[in-house]
Every structure is written in structure tokens, then in C-alpha cells.
Amino acid sequence: MILKNRTKPRPLVKLDAAIPRTPSQFPLLAKMKEDAKIRQLGYTGERKVDYHLDNLAQMFTILHDVYLCVNGKNTQMDSVIIANHSIATVDDKNYHGTITFNTLLKQLTRDDGQTEAGFEYPITQVHNQQFHLQNWLAQQNMSQIPVNSYVAIADPSTIIKVHGDEKEIAQTVAHGAAMPKVIMEQDQQLAKQGARKLPHHQIGKKLLHACGEFDIDIMKKYGLKPSAILPGVICPDCEHRGMARVFNGWSCPKCQCHSKNAHLNALEDYFLLVKRTITNSECMRFLQIPTRGTATRILKSSGLTYLPAHKCWIQPTR
Incomplete structure (x- = not known):
């Protein structure tokens, strides 16, 4: 086994x-x-x-x-x-x-x-x-x-x-x-x-x-600051960073790929590289979306847990 x-x-x-x-x-x-x-x-x-x-x-x-x-x-x-x-x-x-x-x-x-x-x-x-x-x-x-x-x-x-x-x-x-x-x-x-x-x-x-899990702090290892991490949703087809939010998903201006869930990878990148929690305004900036309401809907539908006391979202424990 x-x-x-x-x-x-x-x-x-x-x-x-x-x-x-x-x-x-x-x-x-x-x-x-x-x-x-x-x-x-x-x-x-x-x-x-x-x-x-x-x-x-x-x-x-x-x-x-x-x-x-x-x-x-x-x-x-x-x-x-x-x-x-x-x-x-x-x-x-x-x-x-x-x-x-x-x-x-x-x-x-x-x-x-x-x-x-x-x-x-x-x-x-x-x-x-x-x-x-x-x-x-x-x-x-x-x-x-x-x-x-x-x-x-x-x-x-x-x-x-x-x-x-x-x-x-x-x-x-x-x-x-x-x-x-x-x-x-x-x-x-x-x-x-x-x-x-x-x-x-x-x-x-x-x-x-x-058993534990081997990990390293790559941000510290390479001297990369969280503020330097470039925002945007990355296209799953051509890897262009900067997909646009459209009705029912995301559209790539470079290859016209349409994806319903491309933002999930972007949020995963945020939690891996920036920090473990995200607010609505941070979501707007990182996913490059214009409205707070859209950010809230995305965060609600992404399997995250809301922490009312801190007004932020966090990944559930795996």
C-alpha cells in the first residue's frame, strides 16, 4: 500500500x-x-x-x-x-x-x-x-x-x-x-x-x-519583497499576465482564451508569495478588477473562509 x-x-x-x-x-x-x-x-x-x-x-x-x-x-x-x-x-x-x-x-x-x-x-x-x-x-x-x-x-x-x-x-x-x-x-x-x-x-x-513537509522561504532566499510581486490573472493557455474580467469568467487579450476559474491560480499565487490572508481591496488590486462587489463575489465563490474580526479571507486548513 x-x-x-x-x-x-x-x-x-x-x-x-x-x-x-x-x-x-x-x-x-x-x-x-x-x-x-x-x-x-x-x-x-x-x-x-x-x-x-x-x-x-x-x-x-x-x-x-x-x-x-x-x-x-x-x-x-x-x-x-x-x-x-x-x-x-x-x-x-x-x-x-x-x-x-x-x-x-x-x-x-x-x-x-x-x-x-x-x-x-x-x-x-x-x-x-x-x-x-x-x-x-x-x-x-x-x-x-x-x-x-x-x-x-x-x-x-x-x-x-x-x-x-x-x-x-x-x-x-x-x-x-x-x-x-x-x-x-x-x-x-x-x-x-x-x-x-x-x-x-x-x-x-x-x-x-x-512526517512534516519540506519548505523554504523563497522570498527571503532571493531577497524578493511581496510588494514586487506583479499582479494580474495569468492566462492558462499563453501565460500572458493580465486577463480581463468579463461576464462569467476571464478573457485573455492576447490569445482570446476564455476561462471561468483562472483567478483561482492567481489567488493561490497570492497566498504562496504575498501573505496568508487577503482583503477585498487587496483582491481588487491583485486580480486587477474594478469593483469591490466583483471582488467579494469572487472571494465568496473561491472556497475561502471569511474572518469577520479581521475583515479578510483565508484559505481553509488542508
């Missing part, structure tokens, strides 16, 4: 909302775009690996995108698979070209045919994740559960090379398509050694209850 599905990472959601609403002359806009590209690449790789790992859902319990705080330290695991006799953590890597693990120097390099670059050693990363998860299990009086950690390479065309101990890397690293077999074989080996069967669904529910 899949107890926790993967959703688009919140920092990427915020960047995707902020970039079209950031003035073109903003000095860190190029950096924002590059960071969004990297985060999207990582998310795409995670989804590729999920496609294969989810084949284990009929036998085991799976949680994707697990974010825990253990002893004051935060740790993020791309996937946790609670099998019959053990737990596996999987860290996804979406590298292209040729990657080389140097087991002596504890270094990973990637050659994509144009440049060679070094990266944090994935084996060290997953061992740290394993350590934090084992600490969490100990706090739940489950310290006896075996935990294995793996690195999944998302792109099947990525060439994996090793300088040093190939067996060491082969025990931990595999392409995404091979990862379910690796996890099952290790769990079956533990079963043959007499490891007790785990209540994997109950353990998964405990882990789910402890």
Missing part, C-alpha cells in the same frame, strides 16, 4: 508561481529560473523511480517524500519502503551521461559529454538518512528493525562506473527499474536468516504521522 504519494515539492511550487510574477529586471531572476530547472529535474527523476518502486505496493508499505525531524535534525528521504522483514530508504538521482563513484575518495563525478562536475557522495547521503531513520525507530521502541539504504539512478541511459570497490557500489546503487528486485532480494535474505515479520502497515502509519 502507498501511504504517502509524492506531490510537487513546495519550494518548486513557489518558484513556479514567483517567476512569472517577478520583474524582468530583478537581479536574481536568472538564479530563480536555474534553481527551478534543477528542482524540476530532481522531481522528474523521483517520479521515474516511483513508477518502479510502486510495483512493491501490493506486498509492502510505501511512503514517498518522507521529511522527519529527529533529535532536532531534519532529514529528507525520497522513498521509504517498509517490507516484511526490513525497511529500505531510497534516494533518487537524476544524472545524465556517465557517473563515476570513487570509493576511495568518497567522490561522485558526472561527465555529460560537455563538462565534468563533482557532486556530494550519494553513499554518504543515504547512510546519513539511514542513521536518522534508525534513531527515529529507536525512539519508537523499534530499534531492532534492519534498515538498508539505496541510491536509485532515474535515467536508464545513465552509465555507472566505479573506481575502487565495485561490489560495495553494486550493493547500494542501481537503476530505478532494478531497485524493486534489489529490495525484495535483501528482504528475502533476512527472512531466510530468521528475521521476524514486521507489521509494516502499522509502522508506516506511525511514520506518516511523524
Whole structure:
């Protein structure tokens, strides 16, 4: 069973909302775009690996995108698979070209045919994740559960090379398509050694209850002020910012697209980037609508909660 599905990472959601609403002359806009590209690449790789790992859902319990705080330290695991006799953590890597693990120097390099670059050693990363998860299990009086950690390479065309101990890397690293077999074989080996069967669904529910959500304040990270966020309803077809309010919806002056609910995305952008509440006058300014009555009708029909004491609207708790 899949107890926790993967959703688009919140920092990427915020960047995707902020970039079209950031003035073109903003000095860190190029950096924002590059960071969004990297985060999207990582998310795409995670989804590729999920496609294969989810084949284990009929036998085991799976949680994707697990974010825990253990002893004051935060740790993020791309996937946790609670099998019959053990737990596996999987860290996804979406590298292209040729990657080389140097087991002596504890270094990973990637050659994509144009440049060679070094990266944090994935084996060290997953061992740290394993350590934090084992600490969490100990706090739940489950310290006896075996935990294995793996690195999944998302792109099947990525060439994996090793300088040093190939067996060491082969025990931990595999392409995404091979990862379910690796996890099952290790769990079956533990079963043959007499490891007790785990209540994997109950353990998964405990882990789910402890999960938080990874987030960053992108406004602070890039020095972007809420007042700099550009207003307007963005066209869902051509992405022009500045749809006009017309009878029963919104009209794009650039491509003539008509949408009934384009304002919902604009309001979501406001709550993500500006603040968690919105007044009628702020709605008029951000959606660029001329009358207070129209703003009130839009806010009422948008699934928001009105706070009379503060004369503002807020998104309901999800």
C-alpha cells in the first residue's frame, strides 16, 4: 500500500508561481529560473523511480517524500519502503551521461559529454538518512528493525562506473527499474536468516504521522519583497499576465482564451508569495478588477473562509 504519494515539492511550487510574477529586471531572476530547472529535474527523476518502486505496493508499505525531524535534525528521504522483514530508504538521482563513484575518495563525478562536475557522495547521503531513520525507530521502541539504504539512478541511459570497490557500489546503487528486485532480494535474505515479520502497515502509519513537509522561504532566499510581486490573472493557455474580467469568467487579450476559474491560480499565487490572508481591496488590486462587489463575489465563490474580526479571507486548513 502507498501511504504517502509524492506531490510537487513546495519550494518548486513557489518558484513556479514567483517567476512569472517577478520583474524582468530583478537581479536574481536568472538564479530563480536555474534553481527551478534543477528542482524540476530532481522531481522528474523521483517520479521515474516511483513508477518502479510502486510495483512493491501490493506486498509492502510505501511512503514517498518522507521529511522527519529527529533529535532536532531534519532529514529528507525520497522513498521509504517498509517490507516484511526490513525497511529500505531510497534516494533518487537524476544524472545524465556517465557517473563515476570513487570509493576511495568518497567522490561522485558526472561527465555529460560537455563538462565534468563533482557532486556530494550519494553513499554518504543515504547512510546519513539511514542513521536518522534508525534513531527515529529507536525512539519508537523499534530499534531492532534492519534498515538498508539505496541510491536509485532515474535515467536508464545513465552509465555507472566505479573506481575502487565495485561490489560495495553494486550493493547500494542501481537503476530505478532494478531497485524493486534489489529490495525484495535483501528482504528475502533476512527472512531466510530468521528475521521476524514486521507489521509494516502499522509502522508506516506511525511514520506518516511523524512526517512534516519540506519548505523554504523563497522570498527571503532571493531577497524578493511581496510588494514586487506583479499582479494580474495569468492566462492558462499563453501565460500572458493580465486577463480581463468579463461576464462569467476571464478573457485573455492576447490569445482570446476564455476561462471561468483562472483567478483561482492567481489567488493561490497570492497566498504562496504575498501573505496568508487577503482583503477585498487587496483582491481588487491583485486580480486587477474594478469593483469591490466583483471582488467579494469572487472571494465568496473561491472556497475561502471569511474572518469577520479581521475583515479578510483565508484559505481553509488542508
